[in-house]
Amino acid sequence: MSATAPRPPLWLAGAAVASFWVVVFNSIRLIRIFIDDPYANDFRIFYAAAKVGLVAGWSHIYNAGFLRAAAAAFPLEENKIDSAHYFVNPPPLAWIVAPLTALPEPAAFALWSLIGLAAFIVAWAVASPFTGLARITLLLVGLALWPIEESLHFGQPTLVLIALVAVAWQQTRLDRPVVAGALLAIAVMLKPQDVILVPVALLIAGRFRVFLSFLGWAAALSIVSVVSVGAAGIHDYLGAAALVQADPIHYYDTAAYVFGIGPAAYAAEFVLGALAMAAAYFRRTELDTVFALGILGSVMASPHMHELDYAVDVLAAWFVLRTGPGLAHRLWLVAGIPAVQFTALAIGNPLPELLWQTGWLGLLGRGAMFRKRPALAPPEPASEC
Numbered sequence: 001m002s003a004t005a006p007r008p009p010l011w012l013a014g015a016a017v018a019s020f021w022v023v024v025f026n027s028i029r030l031i032r033i034f035i036d037d038p039y040a041n042d043f044r045i046f047y048a049a050a051k052v053g054l055v056a057g058w059s060h061i062y063n064a065g066f067l068r069a070a071a072a073a074f075p076l077e078e079n080k081i082d083s084a085h086y087f088v089n090p091p092p093l094a095w096i097v098a099p100l101t102a103l104p105e106p107a108a109f110a111l112w113s114l115i116g117l118a119a120f121i122v123a124w125a126v127a128s129p130f131t132g133l134a135r136i137t138l139l140l141v142g143l144a145l146w147p148i149e150e151s152l153h154f155g156q157p158t159l160v161l162i163a164l165v166a167v168a169w170q171q172t173r174l175d176r177p178v179v180a181g182a183l184l185a186i187a188v189m190l191k192p193q194d195v196i197l198v199p200v201a202l203l204i205a206g207r208f209r210v211f212l213s214f215l216g217w218a219a220a221l222s223i224v225s226v227v228s229v230g231a232a233g234i235h236d237y238l239g240a241a242a243l244v245q246a247d248p249i250h251y252y253d254t255a256a257y258v259f260g261i262g263p264a265a266y267a268a269e270f271v272l273g274a275l276a277m278a279a280a281y282f283r284r285t286e287l288d289t290v291f292a293l294g295i296l297g298s299v300m301a302s303p304h305m306h307e308l309d310y311a312v313d314v315l316a317a318w319f320v321l322r323t324g325p326g327l328a329h330r331l332w333l334v335a336g337i338p339a340v341q342f343t344a345l346a347i348g349n350p351l352p353e354l355l356w357q358t359g360w361l362g363l364l365g366r367g368a369m370f371r372k373r374p375a376l377a378p379p380e381p382a383s384e385c
Helices: 010-036 043-055 064-071 091-102 105-127 132-144 146-154 158-173 177-190 198-204 208-245 263-282 287-301 307-321 327-341 351-370
Strands: none
Touching (some): 010 132, 043 064, 043 091, 043 105, 091 105, 091 177, 091 208, 105 132, 105 307, 132 146, 132 307, 146 158, 158 198, 158 307, 177 198, 177 208, 198 208, 263 287, 263 351, 287 307, 287 351, 307 351, 327 351
């Protein structure tokens, strides 16, 4: 007779059940929002830009007139092209969305949302630690968090970006620098503000082949992007970027919330990013922590953030949990759950998350000072993939 499997700890079972029901509630909410207004998302801007590129040429994807013409097919209340609703992502996002324009926008958005959900599950399967119920709970907790829900709600590419970075981490471990660099380059080209310091952290940590691969792929994508949009497109992009960044809404979830928009906020962001990179250097033998610090540094140093961009912190937390942090560190990660929920639109206060991230950087920096650093471990053999 086989032995009965041990029951999970009460706290773990409670976390799994609570997260499950939050995910159910969020799913119902997202479905109702979609039914009530299938155009109430950011994806429609990506869709319009892709339509412009396919019909009028990629040099016009940042042109307000062309974007408004493409958006004219949307309902009146959802066809705005302004500082809060404008395509300013690099061209690869429009290229990726382009095949979906064969579908009506609502159907394309629904498919895009499913792709984002699948991407997050891929990231979890690749990067999350633990086994059994503990691992499943990490997935449920992640899906229950406000930034993940908002990424699905607005159709932002954040979840796809998370999967790209997770697989890049895996490929780095497997000593496949060309693939890892390519994935990081695509991730940076989708939303630079979320992961721009990850390649820098790898450079500082001595992962030169991955960084050089990233540099090559990023250069290739940049050249193709510049050629595709041309001089007119670059001019339109600069004007669009200035218009968007002049809107205070894009600063709300950054250090500007504390210091105000201006030099003090920029200095604080620079210092926080630099401290994250310094910690990455001191913990350079720990690949998981290097990736986590690259993500955390990117988010803390960015002058352009929204609450859904904090979704990348979930991946950083998974990386850190793989290192076996102490009890205090694990409790701080748990404290990040209510902190990030305070960014929800009903509350709209990013201060707890900003303070929590600063404390987390302090814990990672303290670990850099006191942790004994082993010799650089060799990469895992590809056969273990």
